[in-house]
Amino acid sequence: MAQFDGIEALCDGQFWADGSFINGSAVPNFTTCFQHTVLVFVPCAFFWLLFPIFLAQLHRIRVKKDYTSLHWSALLCIKCVLTIILGILSLFILGKSIYSLERDETVPTINFIYPSILFVTMVGISACIVLAKIHGMVTSGILHLTWIVFLICGAPEFYAWLQRVSTSELLENTELARCIAYLIWYPIVVVQAFLFCFADPRRRWITELTMKYNRSPELDSSFLNRLTLWWFNPIPIVGARKDLELEDLFQLNEGNTSAYLIPRWEALWLPAMQKYNEKKQRLINEDTSIAYRKQTSKSDGLKVESDGVALETKSEVKPPSIVWRLFLMFRYEILTATAVKLMSDVLQFASPFLLKYELKSLFLFQNVTLKS
Structure with a gap:
């Protein structure tokens, strides 16, 4: 396809033209180009997009100084070691591509790009694990979801290699090395997704x-x-x-106690009340002055106006809003909950329309995708 010419030039192959997928196999098969571009870039981009949020969480923990650093438990060591192994496997795939290029073999450009991106991502995840250990963060939803995305996006390539191995298809030396590396890589990703279901123990x-x-x-x-x-x-x-x-x-929890919440409330409420009292006192003084001037004008039989408008008592000052201060106090929690509820409502609204397309003629993966 013309719109994929740039990507296909990197892959030296087709991006979206796998006949087994188009013809409708029970389980979809993606092209090698699709596996090494989209299915690699999506989990890596997911991690790096959420990386600043992870750093913000660490900064919040460091400011509060609630917990000391974690010790190197067996679980934490295994998580870190497995991530390092995945980084080494990425370097191995990159090194194998460089070695093949030096032997004047044809190597697609993407074979240098995707292992490099995977290696940098594994380095970033390893750094996150160490930083979480230093700051006493026992769990991270960002890291857990990253491994889940790696698990989902890596399944098609793992299935493709299993298909080729099960049919006793002969593999070239470069492909054999990549096959062995990935058959090691993906089970480690599965183990990581399982291990991150558990929190690292505190001291x-x-x-x-x-x-x-x-x-x-x-x-x-x-x-x-x-x-x-x-x-x-x-x-x-x-x-x-x-x-x-x-x-x-x-x-x-400390964040739910009155000792923590009252100072936050007073920091928002007391300045608002102070401004309210100042405005009210200013209004009282002005009303007193206006009333005095009206009384004086009546006694003199005159009608006094200010700027062409008869002197009248001003309306009362509105008191500060309690609801608005509560929103400011819990704005991040409220906005997050609202966003999640909005997404949930949209999915519930779209569910009947998607289930309408569920047919017996569709294949298993298509019906599962529609249901999920």
């Missing part, structure tokens, strides 16, 4: 304090745990056995 003394004072485990739980509210399970379990008492409940 033992912090864990002991949490248990001793019955602190809420929410902030020590993983991203997936918080999404599913799995950390809250002990409360209903205890409630099913006996009536809940105050001692059975978790302590409030």
Whole structure:
């Protein structure tokens, strides 16, 4: 296709013309060009677009100084080592392409680009893991979702290599190296997506304090745990056995306590009330002056006007809005929840239209895509 000429020149092949996909196989097969461009660039771009948000989260934790750094637990070490292995595999694929080029073999330009991007991304993820360890961040939704996107986008290439291996198709030396590297790469990505479902443990003394004072485990739980509210399970379990008492409940997180919220509220409310009182006092003084001048004019039998308008008492000053101050206080939480609710409503609204296209004549992956 003419619109893909630039990409096809990089790949030295077709971008969107795989016959097995067009003819409708049970599982879609994408072209090698599509696998090494879109299916590589999407997860990498996803990570780098959210990287500034990750740094902002770290900055917020550093300012609050709530937690000390994490220790090198077995889980944290495995996460870091596996990410480094993925970076090494990316360098291996890049090195193999350079070696093939030196042997005067034809190597598509994309074979130098996509492993380089993968290597830089793995370096970035490794840096994020170390930074999270230093600042005491036990979990990161950005890193977890990044591995999920890698898992989804990497499945077509993994399936394509399995197809070629299962049919005993002969592979050239370069393709064989890439095949072996990817058959190692993708299972590691699957393992990483699973490992990031768990939070990195804090130091033992912090864990002991949490248990001793019955602190809420929410902030020590993983991203997936918080999404599913799995950390809250002990409360209903205890409630099913006996009536809940105050001692059975978790302590409030610091961000939900009055000691934290009252200063934030006063920082917004007190200046607004001060401005309101100043305006009100100014209005009272002006009304007093106007009333005095009216009384004087009546006693003299005169009608006094100011700028051509009869002197009248001004309307009262409106008090500051409580709702607006509450919005300013929780603006990030409200905006985030509103955006999520909006996306949910749009998906619910579009669901009947998408399900209308679900047909028995469609293949499994097409129906699954429409349902999801």
